[in-house]
Amino acid sequence: MRKIWLTWARLGVLVVLACAAAIWGGTAATRIYLAETAARGQTTLRLAVAALHGHMRRYEPLPSLIADHDDIRELARRPENPGLRAAANRYLKEINGLLESSDIYVMAPDGVTIAASNYDEPLSFVGENFSYRPYFQDAMKGERGRFFALGTTSLKRGYYYSAPIRDGEAIRGVVVFKVDVDVIELSWRGSDHVIIVTDPEGIVFLTGRDEWRYAGLEPLTPERLARTHASRRYADARLYPLPIESHGSEAGHALMTIGEANGEPREYLVLSEPMPEAGWTVKVLLDTASARAQAFTALVAIFLCLALAGMVAAVVLQRRARMAERMALQQEARETLERRVAERTRDLAAVNSRLETEVAERRATEQRLRQTQDDLIQAGKLAALGQMSAALSHEFNQPLAALRTYADNAAVLIDHDRIADARENVRRIAALTDRLASISRHLRNFARKPNQKLGPVDVREVVRDTLEIVAWRLRAAQAELVTDIGEGPLMVRGGAVRLQQVLVNLITNAADAVEGRPERTITLRASRQGGQVLISVSDPGPGVPDAIAGRIFDPFFTTKGVGKGLGLGLSISYNIIQDFGGNLLVANAPEGGAVFTIQLAALDLGASREAAE
Template sequence: MLAVMLGLDRIADFAARRWALAQVEAGARTAAALRVAVLRSEIEKQRSLPFALAQDPDVRRALASQDAGLFLALDQRFEALVARVRAGVIYLIDTGGHTVAASNFNTPESFLNSDYGFRPYFRIALAEGRAEHFAFGTVSRKPGLYLAQRVEDAAGEPLGVLVLKAEFDTLEEEWRHFSEPTFVTDARHIVLIASEPAFRFRTTVPLDAGERKVIRESLQFGDAPLDLIDLSPVPGDPGLKRVRLPGRSKREDFLEASMPVPTTDWTLSVLAPTAATTALAATAARASAALLGVVGLGSAGLWRTRRRRRARAEARQAEARRELEERVAVRTAELSAANAQLRTEMEERRRARLAIDALQDELVQANKLAVLGQIAAGVAHEVNQPVAAIRTFAENSRAFLDRGDAGSAARNLDTIAALTERIGAITGELRAFARKSAAQLEPVRIGAVVDGALLLLRYRLLQNDIALAVVLDAPDARVTGDRVRLEQVFVNLVQNAAEALAGRPGATIRITSETRADTVVVTVADNGPGLSPQVLGALFLPFTTTKPQGLGLGLVISKDIIAECGGSLAVESRAGAVFTITLPRAS
């Protein structure tokens, strides 16, 4: 009995810890993916501004004329821009490497007249047109990503370099609210951004003496020691990367999940603590195993005792009576066990159903956030155009008012109002798409669903030269479903089509609908390469994908959403891929 109890305890502890580590790893990878999306969005938001400012006629005129009044106007303009876009600092450098205009001109840390000719981002941008460089500020004493863009005159000759410094203090502060330490390393394994201040400008892999000397002479990281963070590996499952942090308890280990940051040579790592999860799972499993062992061994002892008593009684009774009593006892025991097993299975199925429903909601939300990371740059460009137009109309209105032309100014203000309504529509659709909420089935217009999805993706289609044809026979037809989740389905299908059409001449996506008596059938078709029979057969199974970076969950989630609405999702491969969505009409 003791051996059985110890064996059950060890097996339960081992199995529970393996299961808990798998759950921690899945959570860490999800957290890393979300934080990569947020970091990439922050970088992309800052990248477009230096390019736009380098084309500004005021910037070119100031560098060409070297007029102090024009430089002062740029100082004030840069100062206002920094406050709006939450950048660290914006400054302008002439071809000699000296700062001639800066957003921090009124601060003690002003960059004006500072010589930055030694900075790599200045030399590279002046020679190649643009540069990105992460470094420690020699004046501000703050680290940041320097985004540099060459300013040229009409003949293409360099006039100087415009630099925007993106700082990540706010992002680091947000990461500190999570229990998982998070940090970002460059190609040399030097920590650039970290939720743990002690990690910054340290390395996860030892640097050789020559490389360390070059980095120090460049002043990229100031006088940082560049010493090694002792992430001690924890022996165990070779498939998982478990480490211990310096200064932490030896019983507390972390599971590391790393992901590359797209468009950079950075890598983001999340260290998920395992102690609490594994301890809780092990305790629950061992308690269950102990209870099972006690019940089993007790039942065995009781059965043995009853058997002995029955044997003595059978000896005093006739053979027929003994056989009858034995059959009744055996049948009773079987029925009791079957009944107990049936109740247990019913309860387990109920709990599994609840867990599946909760997991499905989380998968739907995670899919929406992943899609948001992909379309954020397009939405930013979509909003940037009316913002630029508003600024132009506002400046013209001021000129009209100065000349007393109130009528022209009023017409400009009407145009500005229309542009702000357009921005509101775009941002409102983005907020509604990102909001996490339970599915609510109600009558929705199929035209509104398609328009909402295309509002988020229109810029990406234009950017990739993909034609879009939308032919809805009855845009006002109502179907039963949840609008936000149905938009998520169309975003997934159109994005998949756009990726399949990348780089193909004459690329076209066609969305059509057919309204029937009880249903509305919508098709999303492209003229891409189509799908192979092997992929078609497993397309709606989890983790089936044709994309190198895909997870194979988008179509699974889309099919589940359509099924929740009482409809169906099917696919064919003709002259390209054709997805058919059938939804019930709302009464």
């Protein structure tokens, strides 16, 4: 009897130990699977935050550049001038189309919109007052504003950047740049997780779940609603609390249970990362159902193993004498199997961790590469602006100095009654004035957006206008340009301004190639050969090595030093000539140096007149 009682006592202890082990094992399994889910979510969270940062930073400096534009600053000084308003509207519409942004508009100090890129659309911003927006208030304080909101006029969500329009120490208005964020939200749909972005009041405004948009993660107290309505961040959109049934944590992870439309609540593991510069919080919600199911499966497996162990233990207790050796062998085999399974599991977990780390590093490297390319393009734009400023200063200062000298001399000659000499000085002043007007006209024509339609173009006129543009660069390089284009007209089919852009780029590159060399003579030839017109630009520079000749027209490929070019000029020129139906070739001259040849279809004079009519 005592043995039976002792046997049942031992069985009871084993049952208690088995239950405790199962509970501990289930808790450990839950912790492990939640940790794996959180690791996947952290990768998704980092990628989402990086994508938001990259999309926002692309447009951040643009309002300041637009605010510094001469037409915009002049409009801020004279906002009632209809001509300035029309010019500003056209300029903003053109920039908005090039940058593929949502809207760009200019506001007066009282908050009234005086120019907008959508001036000719039914829902135009012109005349609307947005002084209640924080981005306007920040800009009027002299700061750069940032704000996310639902447009009160367009009812489209967007991120707003603003910059003040300065006139000396005074602020004459505000430039606002609106960026569409729908493209980011679309990329979040169709995944097994939910990404949401909340504002400082805890309201969801970006999410892959449409039914959660404008829902509050925090209670919508009167104070929160008052702050939101003051800025009209969401216009007339209905704000409502998200049906959160409970908050909690387990194994160090934040959990949230949300009611679903079908009545079945769903538990999510919540990962968060703030974006303080925008005032946002990015959250990734991962459904814990899979982790719970895996943990339950592990718990069942543990129970089965323990039940099997209990049965084996009962058999051992009943037949200890006969089965001791066999049970020892079974125990050893089981331990060996468990050890191998554990080792294999650890190996697989380590491999998975390394793969996730490598993927994250490669994605981060790709993001840094894209950011670096954007920075290089921006630096190239600023460098081009600096070169153009230097060119204008050099071209205009010498004639202006001569004008002042001739004017002073004319006054002295008049005082000495030398009227004929004074008249000669006045004639020279008029000639210099014509020279300044010619330079300004050519630069203005070169800066004007070209007409996309193709038509007859006289190569001689294009070459003449090109010489006006590149004269400053040739003088800077101490280079001489020799032209050989014959006597008669050379007509081709294309666009005059874009063909001029190609010639300016080829001659400027030639000037770069010969700068500092003993021989600095650049030759431009144009002639008709059969049904084609050939235009060539040759220089006595170092030429093009055979190793890079096949890549010289690729985007971002350049042989210049750091800071001297982005490698886009020849690529753009090649595409322009291709649009004309021609070809752009490069070769090395037998006597040395590079020769770039443009091949275009020739037009007869009569046919070109009919095309023009």
